[in-house]
Amino acid sequence: MVHPGLKHLKTSVRWCSICNVPLLGEKCDVCGDKGFYLKTRGRTDLRPVFEEERKLILEVLDKQYGSGAGGKVLYDGHLMLANKLFYVDQAYEIISDGRLIGHFFFDVYIYDWVFKPVEYGCLRIFKNLGIGFFKEGVKKGGGLKITGLNLPLEARYLPVFGEKGVYGVAQLTGNGEARVVKTFQPILNEEETKPSGLEDVLKSNLEYLRRRESRAIVFILRLLNRIRKPTCVSYSGGKDSLATLLLVLKAGVKPKVSFTNTGIELPETVENVKKVADSLGLELLTVDAYDGFWKGLNVFRLPSRDYRWCCKVIKLIPTARLYRRAFPGGSLTFVGQRALESRKRARAGSVWRNQWIPESISASPINDWDMLTVWLYLLYRGVLNLVNKAYFYGFDRIGCYPCPSCSIGDYLLLEKIHPDLWSEFRREILKHISDKDLLSLKYHLWRWKRVPVKMKKVVGEVHSRRLEKYVVKDDGVATCLVLDREIDEDSLRELVKTLGHPAASYVLNGNKVVFKLENKNRKMISIVLRAAYCLGCGSCEAWCPHEALFLNRDGKVHVDETRCKGCETCMEKCPVVEFLLPF
Numbered sequence: 118m119v120h121p122g123l124k125h126l127k128t129s130v131r132w133c134s135i136c137n138v139p140l141l142g143e144k145c146d147v148c149g150d151k152g153f154y155l156k157t158r159g160r161t162d163l164r165p166v167f168e169e170e171r172k173l174i175l176e177v178l179d180k181q182y183g184s185g186a187g188g189k190v191l192y193d194g195h196l197m198l199a200n201k202l203f204y205v206d207q208a209y210e211i212i213s214d215g216r217l218i219g220h221f222f223f224d225v226y227i228y229d230w231v232f233k234p235v236e237y238g239c240l241r242i243f244k245n246l247g248i249g250f251f252k253e254g255v256k257k258g259g260g261l262k263i264t265g266l267n268l269p270l271e272a273r274y275l276p277v278f279g280e281k282g283v284y285g286v287a288q289l290t291g292n293g294e295a296r297v298v299k300t301f302q303p304i305l306n307e308e309e310t311k312p313s314g315l316e317d318v319l320k321s322n323l324e325y326l327r328r329r330e331s332r333a334i335v336f337i338l339r340l341l342n343r344i345r346k347p348t349c350v351s352y353s354g355g356k357d358s359l360a361t362l363l364l365v366l367k368a369g370v371k372p373k374v375s376f377t378n379t380g381i382e383l384p385e386t387v388e389n390v391k392k393v394a395d396s397l398g399l400e401l402l403t404v405d406a407y408d409g410f411w412k413g414l415n416v417f418r419l420p421s422r423d424y425r426w427c428c429k430v431i432k433l434i435p436t437a438r439l440y441r442r443a444f445p446g447g448s449l450t451f452v453g454q455r456a457l458e459s460r461k462r463a464r465a466g467s468v469w470r471n472q473w474i475p476e477s478i479s480a481s482p483i484n485d486w487d488m489l490t491v492w493l494y495l496l497y498r499g500v501l502n503l504v505n506k507a508y509f510y511g512f513d514r515i516g517c518y519p520c521p522s523c524s525i526g527d528y529l530l531l532e533k534i535h536p537d538l539w540s541e542f543r544r545e546i547l548k549h550i551s552d553k554d555l556l557s558l559k560y561h562l563w564r565w566k567r568v569p570v571k572m573k574k575v576v577g578e579v580h581s582r583r584l585e586k587y588v589v590k591d592d593g594v595a596t597c598l599v600l601d602r603e604i605d606e607d608s609l610r611e612l613v614k615t616l617g618h619p620a621a622s623y624v625l626n627g628n629k630v631v632f633k634l635e636n637k638n639r640k641m642i643s644i645v646l647r648a649a650y651c652l653g654c655g656s657c658e659a660w661c662p663h664e665a666l667f668l669n670r671d672g673k674v675h676v677d678e679t680r681c682k683g684c685e686t687c688m689e690k691c692p693v694v695e696f697l698l699p700f
């Protein structure tokens with residue numbers, strides 16, 4: 118079923134110049150103005166810039182253009198919005214007064230936050246601070262010889278102007294030289310705008326929000342009618358799941374709330390989940406991966422963007438277990454997922470079945486919402502007090518704090534807000550990178566198995582530092598497997614039973630096992646790996662279709678050979694096999 122609103126997926130926003138607010142609907146509800154189209158680069162998914170982040174941007178501007186410069190580029194009391202840009206680290210377009218002011222990004226070359234003024238940012242620096250370089254008709258890439266300007270040492274970018282106004286920005290390259298990195302239509306002046314805040318945005322977009330809300334509620338009600346299963350909201354502690362929860366409540370349903378604590382959540386998230394469930398009087402179902410991430414590091418080593426073993430081990434498997442226990446016949450689970458977040462999410466659509474919880478149906482009533490709509494909706498419902506505090510500290514996304522998807526900017530913020538969590542994580546990173554590889558720590562290169570070209574340009578060629586966990590030697594007669602740890606004898610004996618009869622013969626000696634088994638090497642290697650690296654996650658137990666396998670009290674796998682049919686499901690669903698078996 119396609120969400121009725123998907124065709125309205127918003128990729129452009131207009132601006133009411135009278136009220137000085139963005140318009141998500143057709144016209145401004147306060148003055149009736151239709152506004153003008155806002156110019157953004159790429160996909161438009163705006164979010165408000167909150168106080169802490171605003172302070173950081175102002176500080177950076179002060180550093181670059183002199184004390185007090187920030188307030189002359191970004192006006193006090195004027196709403197600021199950020200739109201994510203594609204870059205090797207965190208980067209946003211900054212929009213205020215309906216104008217593009219500049220790009221705020223973590224510059225990996227100089228390892229600091231930088232503000233690159235663009236268009237109206239250049240005009241304001243030129244007009245309000247008197248900083249700029251006069252040169253007519255320079256094209257992008259053109260070089261400039263800068264003379265007679267007394268710029269702070271931290272200055273990185275310089276507006277370039279001609280008779281018709283500012284028309285470009287040049288990057289200072291040292292020794293009094295600069296290169297034009299961007300040109301645009303000349304801007305001579307800007308009209309004065311009045312201060313505005315999120316409350317004003319809400320007033321101008323009320324009709325639009327009401328429409329979005331009722332469309333989402335119709336979507337929820339249709340599903341509730343069609344799928345007669347217990348209703349649940351998967352709550353992550355983020356703003357999107359809060360909006361989803363409010364919509365489900367507004368639809369007249371009192372859902373259960375589920376939360377998977379990965380064990381690597383920000384404390385603000387754990388606190389928020391409890392607070393939301395308590396304040397709304399809802400039953401909270403939680404599952405905890407405890408120290409699964411830290412234990413998993415010893416087996417799988419650091420996760421990376423292209424090696425997300427943890428998503429399986431500390432998210433999917435515990436969640437699947439929770440749902441199987443709480444909703445044996447399945448559930449209708451509402452999730453705060455938005456198409457604009459990623460291509461994968463866009464592809465998933467508004468209703469889908471999670472292959473790890475096949476009995477349940479998942480649905481997102483906000484699949485076609487943009488970020489600004491979500492924020493305005495939370496304001497509209499008067500629940501900003503229920504929003505996870507971490508957003509207001511400057512975190513853009515809420516999730517596991519050591520996630521390889523995070524940017525360097527995120528880790529620096531983590532270090533500032535939670536130095537204890539950062540140092541614990543730092544210690545772990547250091548265990549998994551070689552002594553000489555401190556570059557990997559600084560730039561968090563461990564986030565990729567294959568470091569992207571853009572990052573290689575910054576740090577140079579990177580050599581793989583991932584160590585093999587085991588070696589397999591095959592001489593044509595027997596196979597010998599040598600691991601970096603002891604193989605658990607009891608677990609091996611149990612798991613071998615799943616190979617069927619006659620039981621495989623093997624010789625075990627500490628971390629080494631030799632076996633001869635025609636055509637079954639892959640299976641035998643899987644079993645040895647499971648016996649040595651089992652995390653006790655219970656995925657095999659949950660998936661065995663014949664109830665032949667269970668975990669003992671000590672977390673070790675036990676197989677009842679009278680029930681086992683050798684179907685291999687337990688092997689397919691084991692994260693150790695998925696992430697450690699190379700073929």
Ligand code: SF4
Pocket residue numbers: 379420425426427428429431432516517519520521522
């Ligand atoms: S750290 Fe990132 S990749 Fe790992 S479980 Fe959390 S969200 Fe998934």
Ligand code: SF4
Pocket residue numbers: 615660661662663664665666676680681682683684685686687688
């Ligand atoms: S999943 Fe299949 S192979 Fe594994 S224990 Fe159960 S019946 Fe045996």
Ligand code: SF4
Pocket residue numbers: 647650651652653654655656657658674687690691692693
């Ligand atoms: S053998 Fe079972 S409990 Fe152990 S890691 Fe694999 S799936 Fe998890």
Ligand SMILES: [Zn+2]
Pocket residue numbers: 133134135136137145146147148149150321
């Ligand atoms: Zn207006």
